[in-house]
Amino acid sequence: MAIKNSSLKLIMNLAKVQAVVSRKFDRLSVHGIGFSDFLILHLLHHAPGEQLRRIELAEKIGLTPSGVTRLVMPLEKSGLVTRQANERDARVSYAKITATGKRIYNEAMKTADSIADSIIPITYIEKDRPIAELFQMLGGDID
Amino acid sequence: MAIKNSSLKLIMNLAKVQAVVSRKFDRLSVHGIGFSDFLILHLLHHAPGEQLRRIELAEKIGLTPSGVTRLVMPLEKSGLVTRQANERDARVSYAKITATGKRIYNEAMKTADSIADSIIPITYIEKDRPIAELFQMLGGDID
């Protein structure tokens, strides 16, 4: 069942692996957040001033600005993130992580760590192996 | 901005890369199908008898059986796939690719090939490099 184009095959496997892996992170729901929420908290936590523009957030996680708006809205409502204005430019609004947000982030990080470790053995990372092998491990070939 | 857990970091990058890459395949819409539809047609086209159970389809593309039902339904309506019964077991229903389905698949394959090649240079595949490098190429680091 050979596919001629290896680039395409790799991408097909990427799609499958991502689908499988992302569902494992549903366990983050015990902290009241999803994987994308976790990603946002992670980025904000490590950003200078603990805040980022929505557009930067979008670029960094690979979503559209629209998606970021929809993700951040409930995080504001539940108090994990606050909205900050930019003095110079009234168009931009920063998302800033709150103390509560940091607490939730740190708790969720433990869960995320253990999920990640259970999916990808640490020994794998250290050896920096090729992709095909990793994908095999993460969900097998698509065909 | 070091993340302690490399497994987690890899998975964060996987999420981003998949988000970025999958949107590039929106160009398949000129053939009237999405990337997941393309994956289904691909699997059916290469399956023995050009058909698969829904549950096999689900396992192979990494989605849930529920998701497969929702994906295949419109493909049946537009005549790219037909439903086949199993004589021995009345619970299972095969999805089988039609002649029209194969035509669309072959056309879409050309587009998919060129998208894949534009994203991942063939030279990369041949050398079988480590993941970090590939992800860098596909969307950069998440942080």
Add this chain to the structure above:
DNA sequence: GATTAGTCATTGAGTTGTCAAATATATTAG
């Protein structure tokens, strides 16, 4: 300093999935 063009963010409407429950059938154990 008034147009014009660009940028940041949000919204309405739609798509593509998910989970949990339901339906229908098949298999196993007593």
Add this chain to the structure above:
DNA sequence: CTAATATATTTGACAACTCAATGACTAATC
């Protein structure tokens, strides 16, 4: 055989996005 259990698929309700259009600014040009 019949009851209990397991398997294949579908459905209702919902979540997490997308695109295209819009609003509200800012910056560039003349």
